[in-house]
Amino acid sequence: MTNKSTLTGQPAKLNTLIDYQANSVVSRTIIDKTAGTVTLFAFDIQQGLSEHTAPYDALIYIIEGEAEVTISGKPIRLRMGELIIMPANEPHLLSAITKFKMFLAMIRS
Numbered sequence: 001m002t003n004k005s006t007l008t009g010q011p012a013k014l015n016t017l018i019d020y021q022a023n024s025v026v027s028r029t030i031i032d033k034t035a036g037t038v039t040l041f042a043f044d045i046q047q048g049l050s051e052h053t054a055p056y057d058a059l060i061y062i063i064e065g066e067a068e069v070t071i072s073g074k075p076i077r078l079r080m081g082e083l084i085i086m087p088a089n090e091p092h093l094l095s096a097i098t099k100f101k102m103f104l105a106m107i108r109s
Contacts, residue, residue: 014040014063014101015101018041018042020101021042024047025042025044025047025048025049026043027039027040027041027042035107036056036105036108036109037104037106037108038103038104038105039103039104040101040102042099042100042101043065043067043096043100043101043102044099045097046095046096047095047096048095048096049093051070051091052091052092052093053089053090053091054088054089054106055089056108057087057088057106057107058085058086058105058106058107059083059084059086059105059106060078060083060086060103060104060105061083061103062078062079062101063080063100063101063102063103064080064099064100065080065096065097065098065101066079066096066097066098067094067095067096067100067102068094068097069084069092069093069094070092070095071084071086071092072090072091072092073091080100
């Protein structure tokens with residue numbers, strides 16, 4: 001797997017930067033700065049993140065597969081190539097409809 005230093009100034013394919021693990025949610029931080037973070041996730045089928053809130057807006061982009069994102073009780077199905085913004089302080093959760101990979105960008109300011 002490519003490390004952060006080899007990603008700087010080099011092209012990379014998002015779907016190859018993280019792998020699935022059976023019965024797990026895998027994450028990989030790509031950027032972690034005061035202003036925000038960029039993290040990749042790989043969710044095995046029937047895996048997810050329980051309901052929580054975040055103090056900042058977060059953008060998720062589905063790299064492959066399908067997920068259900070629930071924001072303030074409203075379920076939204078996302079497929080490969082789609083994105084959504086989860087607003088700050090709104091409860092949200094994610095669950096895998098199929099195996100899926102996502103890109104998460106959280107901006108702190």
